[in-house]
Amino acid sequence: MKVKISAKVIAAYSTRQDGNMSLCYGDTSKARPDRKKFLGDLGIDHSKLVGAQQTHSKNVAYITEADLGKGALTYDSAIPDTDAFITDKPGIPLAVLTADCLSVFLYDPVKNAIAVVHAGWRGTQKGIAVAAVEGMRNKFNSEPSDLIAYFGPCIRSCCFEVEADFKKYFPDKVIERNKRLFLDIPAVNNEQLTQSGVKQGNISDCGFCTVCQNDRFFSFRKEQDKAGRLISVIMLL
Ligand SMILES: [Zn+2]
16 A cells, blocks of 8 residues: 655555565565565565564664665565664665554655654554654754654554553553553554654554454454564655
């Protein structure tokens, strides 16, 4: 699914119908050809893709031409211990892989810079989206108020049941329904971004829940170890 952020950016996330995009989780047997097809249709050379060995950290990596292709064809070559990428270089496709976790796309139309973020609850608790904004501010002099943000598919408060200790981590974003507790991960990220200076009006959300719409998206909660991963990719033109 293409994400409309700007004519100067290619941004998209895949669906289940595009295949499993992970090189290490779920059935990986067709991941390379499926990546080639999905990315190729977007005008992206799959062999240039930059991917991460994601660890639910708050680590942000600045990506340049020297990193092209890291994580494109093998998981071992992906950038280690990283959950967000930033760049101001055109032609570098940055990707995160998710199954329930939130992907966040960021674009600075003034400094012409981008980011993509993998934000599950652990990364969200650590403030990974805020770290990406800080990274763009430090590296590109981005003004948070200029940034355009977009949220991809993830598990949402309809389905993300959590234990009571989550109230400690996310005091006002755990919702009680029928004596069960649910976490609203996009709402936490939305609040974190607006508190960093991103304008509410510049944040869009696809709104899809990976569990409710498991026929269209992979969900770790629903499928456990069998779950594939969808890819969220962004590239400056
Ligand atoms: Zn749901």
